[in-house]
Amino acid sequence: xxxxxxxxxxxxxxxxxxxxxxxxxxxxxxxxxxxxxxxxxxxxxxxxxxxxxxxxxxxxxxxxxxxxxxxxxxxxxxxxxxxxxxxxxxxxxxxxxxxxxxxxxxxxxxxxxxxxxxxxxxxxxxxxxxxxxxxxxxxxxxxxxxxxxxxxxxxxxxxxxxxxxxxxxxxxxxxxxxxxxxxxxxxxxxxxxxxxxxxxxxxxxxxxxxxxxxxxxxxxxxxxxxxxxxxxxxxxxxxxxxxxxxxxxxxxxxxxxxxxxxxxxxxxxxx
Numbered sequence: 274x275x276x277x278x279x280x281x282x283x284x285x286x287x288x289x290x291x292x293x294x295x296x297x298x299x300x301x302x303x304x305x306x307x308x309x310x311x312x313x314x315x316x317x318x319x320x321x322x323x324x325x326x327x328x329x330x331x332x333x334x335x336x337x338x339x340x341x342x343x344x345x346x347x348x349x350x351x352x353x354x355x356x357x358x359x360x361x362x363x364x365x366x367x368x369x370x371x372x373x374x375x376x377x378x379x380x381x382x383x384x385x386x387x388x389x390x391x392x393x394x395x396x397x398x399x400x401x402x403x404x405x406x407x408x409x410x411x412x413x414x415x416x417x418x419x420x421x422x423x424x425x426x427x428x429x430x431x432x433x434x435x436x437x438x439x440x441x442x443x444x445x446x447x448x449x450x451x452x453x454x455x456x457x458x459x460x461x462x463x464x465x466x467x468x469x470x471x472x473x474x475x476x477x478x479x480x481x482x483x484x485x486x487x488x489x490x491x492x493x494x495x496x497x498x499x500x501x502x503x504x505x506x507x508x509x510x511x512x513x514x515x516x517x518x519x520x521x522x523x524x525x526x527x528x529x530x531x532x533x534x535x536x537x538x539x540x541x542x543x544x
Contacts, residue, residue: 321343340367376488377481394444420442
Protein backbone atom coordinates (compact mmCIF):
# COMPACT_ATOMS: atom_id res chain seq x y z
CA UNK A 274 0.00 0.00 0.00
CA UNK A 275 1.30 3.47 -0.88
CA UNK A 276 2.30 5.82 1.90
CA UNK A 277 -0.21 8.53 0.89
CA UNK A 278 -3.20 6.22 1.23
CA UNK A 279 -2.26 4.80 4.61
CA UNK A 280 -1.28 8.24 5.95
CA UNK A 281 -4.64 9.66 4.91
CA UNK A 282 -6.52 6.87 6.67
CA UNK A 283 -4.39 7.28 9.79
CA UNK A 284 -4.92 11.04 9.94
CA UNK A 285 -8.68 10.54 9.63
CA UNK A 286 -8.54 8.14 12.59
CA UNK A 287 -6.51 10.60 14.67
CA UNK A 288 -8.87 13.46 13.90
CA UNK A 289 -11.80 11.34 15.07
CA UNK A 290 -10.04 10.64 18.39
CA UNK A 291 -10.04 12.78 21.52
CA UNK A 292 -6.42 13.88 21.01
CA UNK A 293 -5.57 17.57 20.91
CA UNK A 294 -4.69 19.33 17.66
CA UNK A 295 -1.10 19.72 18.84
CA UNK A 296 -0.75 16.00 19.55
CA UNK A 297 -2.22 15.08 16.17
CA UNK A 298 0.18 17.40 14.35
CA UNK A 299 3.14 15.96 16.26
CA UNK A 300 2.18 12.33 15.58
CA UNK A 301 1.57 13.02 11.90
CA UNK A 302 4.84 14.92 11.55
CA UNK A 303 6.82 12.00 12.95
CA UNK A 304 5.09 9.42 10.74
CA UNK A 305 5.35 11.58 7.61
CA UNK A 306 9.07 12.00 8.25
CA UNK A 307 9.39 8.22 8.46
CA UNK A 308 7.35 7.84 5.26
CA UNK A 309 9.90 9.98 3.41
CA UNK A 310 12.52 7.38 4.32
CA UNK A 311 10.61 4.10 4.00
CA UNK A 312 7.48 2.48 2.57
CA UNK A 313 5.47 2.38 5.79
CA UNK A 314 3.68 -0.91 5.11
CA UNK A 315 6.95 -2.71 4.34
CA UNK A 316 9.20 -1.26 7.05
CA UNK A 317 11.15 -3.70 9.20
CA UNK A 318 12.57 -3.43 12.70
CA UNK A 319 16.16 -3.13 11.45
CA UNK A 320 15.22 -0.22 9.18
CA UNK A 321 13.54 1.63 12.03
CA UNK A 322 16.62 1.08 14.18
CA UNK A 323 18.74 2.64 11.42
CA UNK A 324 16.47 5.69 11.27
CA UNK A 325 16.73 6.13 15.04
CA UNK A 326 20.49 5.76 14.77
CA UNK A 327 20.60 8.49 12.13
CA UNK A 328 18.72 10.76 14.55
CA UNK A 329 21.19 10.49 17.42
CA UNK A 330 21.94 14.20 17.02
CA UNK A 331 18.41 14.93 18.25
CA UNK A 332 17.57 15.14 21.95
CA UNK A 333 16.56 12.05 23.89
CA UNK A 334 13.11 13.56 24.44
CA UNK A 335 12.61 14.04 20.69
CA UNK A 336 13.69 10.51 19.83
CA UNK A 337 11.46 9.13 22.60
CA UNK A 338 8.53 11.06 21.14
CA UNK A 339 9.32 9.83 17.61
CA UNK A 340 9.27 6.23 18.74
CA UNK A 341 6.00 6.79 20.61
CA UNK A 342 4.48 8.15 17.39
CA UNK A 343 5.68 5.14 15.41
CA UNK A 344 4.30 2.72 18.00
CA UNK A 345 0.90 4.43 17.89
CA UNK A 346 0.84 4.36 14.10
CA UNK A 347 1.86 0.73 13.72
CA UNK A 348 -0.47 -0.39 16.50
CA UNK A 349 -3.30 1.22 14.55
CA UNK A 350 -2.09 -0.19 11.22
CA UNK A 351 -2.01 -3.75 12.56
CA UNK A 352 -5.45 -3.40 14.14
CA UNK A 353 -6.88 -2.11 10.84
CA UNK A 354 -5.00 -4.84 8.95
CA UNK A 355 -3.07 -2.47 6.75
CA UNK A 356 0.02 -4.48 7.75
CA UNK A 357 0.47 -7.92 9.27
CA UNK A 358 3.16 -7.30 11.90
CA UNK A 359 4.26 -4.36 14.04
CA UNK A 360 7.95 -3.56 13.34
CA UNK A 361 8.17 -1.50 16.55
CA UNK A 362 7.14 -4.40 18.81
CA UNK A 363 10.71 -5.45 19.65
CA UNK A 364 12.37 -2.03 19.52
CA UNK A 365 13.97 -1.03 22.81
CA UNK A 366 12.39 1.93 24.53
CA UNK A 367 14.31 5.19 24.69
CA UNK A 368 14.46 6.23 28.36
CA UNK A 369 14.17 9.94 29.04
CA UNK A 370 16.42 11.14 31.88
CA UNK A 371 14.55 12.70 34.79
CA UNK A 372 15.68 16.28 35.30
CA UNK A 373 14.99 18.66 38.14
CA UNK A 374 12.19 21.00 37.10
CA UNK A 375 12.88 24.71 36.76
CA UNK A 376 10.73 26.49 39.33
CA UNK A 377 10.01 30.21 39.12
CA UNK A 378 11.16 32.10 42.21
CA UNK A 379 8.46 33.79 44.26
CA UNK A 380 10.38 37.07 44.45
CA UNK A 381 10.53 37.27 40.65
CA UNK A 382 6.78 36.73 40.41
CA UNK A 383 6.04 39.37 43.06
CA UNK A 384 8.30 41.90 41.34
CA UNK A 385 6.57 41.21 38.02
CA UNK A 386 3.14 41.82 39.57
CA UNK A 387 4.08 45.17 41.08
CA UNK A 388 2.69 47.96 38.94
CA UNK A 389 1.77 45.67 36.03
CA UNK A 390 -1.24 46.39 33.83
CA UNK A 391 -4.35 44.27 34.53
CA UNK A 392 -3.78 42.10 31.46
CA UNK A 393 -0.20 41.32 32.39
CA UNK A 394 -1.12 40.60 36.01
CA UNK A 395 -3.80 38.20 34.80
CA UNK A 396 -1.38 36.33 32.55
CA UNK A 397 1.23 35.85 35.27
CA UNK A 398 -1.26 34.98 38.01
CA UNK A 399 -3.11 32.40 35.91
CA UNK A 400 0.21 30.65 35.35
CA UNK A 401 1.41 30.84 38.97
CA UNK A 402 -1.80 30.91 41.04
CA UNK A 403 -4.05 28.69 38.90
CA UNK A 404 -1.21 26.58 37.41
CA UNK A 405 -2.74 26.76 33.93
CA UNK A 406 -0.90 25.59 30.83
CA UNK A 407 0.15 28.14 28.22
CA UNK A 408 -2.69 27.29 25.82
CA UNK A 409 -5.19 27.23 28.68
CA UNK A 410 -4.21 30.78 29.61
CA UNK A 411 -4.42 32.14 26.08
CA UNK A 412 -7.83 30.56 25.35
CA UNK A 413 -9.54 31.38 28.66
CA UNK A 414 -12.96 33.00 28.06
CA UNK A 415 -14.99 35.06 30.50
CA UNK A 416 -17.85 32.61 30.23
CA UNK A 417 -15.51 29.99 31.75
CA UNK A 418 -15.59 31.79 35.11
CA UNK A 419 -18.31 31.53 37.72
CA UNK A 420 -17.19 33.36 40.85
CA UNK A 421 -14.13 31.54 42.17
CA UNK A 422 -14.57 28.66 39.72
CA UNK A 423 -12.92 28.28 36.31
CA UNK A 424 -13.92 25.64 33.78
CA UNK A 425 -10.67 24.87 31.98
CA UNK A 426 -10.45 22.91 28.75
CA UNK A 427 -7.14 21.09 28.88
CA UNK A 428 -5.24 18.43 26.96
CA UNK A 429 -7.38 15.98 25.02
CA UNK A 430 -10.35 18.37 25.33
CA UNK A 431 -10.77 17.28 28.95
CA UNK A 432 -12.59 19.81 31.09
CA UNK A 433 -11.62 20.33 34.73
CA UNK A 434 -12.59 22.68 37.51
CA UNK A 435 -9.93 25.02 38.90
CA UNK A 436 -10.73 27.26 41.85
CA UNK A 437 -9.10 30.68 42.02
CA UNK A 438 -7.86 32.44 45.15
CA UNK A 439 -8.95 35.96 46.12
CA UNK A 440 -5.97 37.70 44.51
CA UNK A 441 -6.51 36.01 41.17
CA UNK A 442 -10.27 36.57 41.33
CA UNK A 443 -9.63 40.29 41.83
CA UNK A 444 -7.23 40.38 38.87
CA UNK A 445 -9.76 38.69 36.59
CA UNK A 446 -12.51 41.05 37.73
CA UNK A 447 -10.32 44.03 36.80
CA UNK A 448 -9.95 42.66 33.28
CA UNK A 449 -13.68 41.99 32.99
CA UNK A 450 -14.45 45.60 33.96
CA UNK A 451 -12.03 47.07 31.44
CA UNK A 452 -12.95 45.22 28.25
CA UNK A 453 -15.99 43.71 26.48
CA UNK A 454 -17.11 40.22 27.40
CA UNK A 455 -15.13 37.60 25.51
CA UNK A 456 -11.63 36.15 25.77
CA UNK A 457 -9.64 37.49 28.70
CA UNK A 458 -6.69 37.99 26.37
CA UNK A 459 -8.06 38.88 22.90
CA UNK A 460 -5.89 38.78 19.81
CA UNK A 461 -4.90 41.75 17.73
CA UNK A 462 -7.73 41.29 15.23
CA UNK A 463 -10.05 38.51 16.39
CA UNK A 464 -10.18 35.52 18.71
CA UNK A 465 -7.66 35.02 21.51
CA UNK A 466 -4.01 35.91 21.86
CA UNK A 467 -1.58 33.42 20.34
CA UNK A 468 0.08 31.16 22.95
CA UNK A 469 3.54 32.23 21.82
CA UNK A 470 2.63 35.87 22.40
CA UNK A 471 1.52 34.94 25.91
CA UNK A 472 4.81 33.07 26.40
CA UNK A 473 6.85 36.13 25.38
CA UNK A 474 4.94 38.46 27.71
CA UNK A 475 5.29 36.17 30.74
CA UNK A 476 8.98 35.57 30.02
CA UNK A 477 9.60 39.30 29.66
CA UNK A 478 7.78 40.13 32.89
CA UNK A 479 9.12 37.36 35.14
CA UNK A 480 12.28 36.07 33.49
CA UNK A 481 10.72 32.58 33.53
CA UNK A 482 8.78 30.55 31.00
CA UNK A 483 5.11 29.80 31.82
CA UNK A 484 5.85 26.15 32.61
CA UNK A 485 8.21 27.23 35.41
CA UNK A 486 5.31 29.21 36.90
CA UNK A 487 3.12 26.10 36.72
CA UNK A 488 5.80 24.06 38.52
CA UNK A 489 6.10 26.73 41.21
CA UNK A 490 2.35 26.89 41.72
CA UNK A 491 2.05 23.11 41.97
CA UNK A 492 4.85 22.97 44.53
CA UNK A 493 3.25 25.72 46.63
CA UNK A 494 -0.16 24.02 46.45
CA UNK A 495 1.27 20.70 47.64
CA UNK A 496 3.30 22.36 50.38
CA UNK A 497 0.14 24.07 51.66
CA UNK A 498 -2.11 21.00 51.55
CA UNK A 499 0.00 17.84 51.46
CA UNK A 500 -2.75 16.50 49.17
CA UNK A 501 -1.16 15.10 46.01
CA UNK A 502 -4.54 14.05 44.58
CA UNK A 503 -5.92 17.59 44.86
CA UNK A 504 -2.84 19.00 43.12
CA UNK A 505 -3.19 16.38 40.37
CA UNK A 506 -6.78 17.47 39.82
CA UNK A 507 -5.78 21.13 39.75
CA UNK A 508 -3.09 20.52 37.13
CA UNK A 509 -5.26 18.24 35.00
CA UNK A 510 -2.83 15.33 35.03
CA UNK A 511 -3.98 11.82 34.15
CA UNK A 512 -1.28 10.26 36.33
CA UNK A 513 -0.04 10.98 39.83
CA UNK A 514 3.46 10.16 38.60
CA UNK A 515 3.31 13.16 36.28
CA UNK A 516 2.19 15.38 39.15
CA UNK A 517 5.04 14.15 41.35
CA UNK A 518 7.54 15.27 38.72
CA UNK A 519 6.13 18.78 39.00
CA UNK A 520 6.88 19.12 42.69
CA UNK A 521 10.09 20.74 43.80
CA UNK A 522 11.75 19.90 47.09
CA UNK A 523 13.59 22.82 48.61
CA UNK A 524 16.58 22.48 50.94
CA UNK A 525 14.39 22.88 54.02
CA UNK A 526 12.32 19.85 53.00
CA UNK A 527 15.46 17.82 52.31
CA UNK A 528 16.93 18.73 55.70
CA UNK A 529 13.65 17.83 57.40
CA UNK A 530 13.72 14.45 55.67
CA UNK A 531 17.30 13.87 56.84
CA UNK A 532 16.41 14.89 60.41
CA UNK A 533 13.52 12.46 60.34
CA UNK A 534 15.88 9.49 60.06
CA UNK A 535 17.40 10.07 63.52
CA UNK A 536 16.71 7.28 66.01
CA UNK A 537 15.61 8.89 69.23
CA UNK A 538 15.86 6.70 72.35
CA UNK A 539 12.75 6.17 74.44
CA UNK A 540 12.44 8.56 77.36
CA UNK A 541 13.26 5.74 79.78
CA UNK A 542 16.63 5.13 78.14
CA UNK A 543 17.36 8.82 77.82
CA UNK A 544 16.90 9.21 81.58
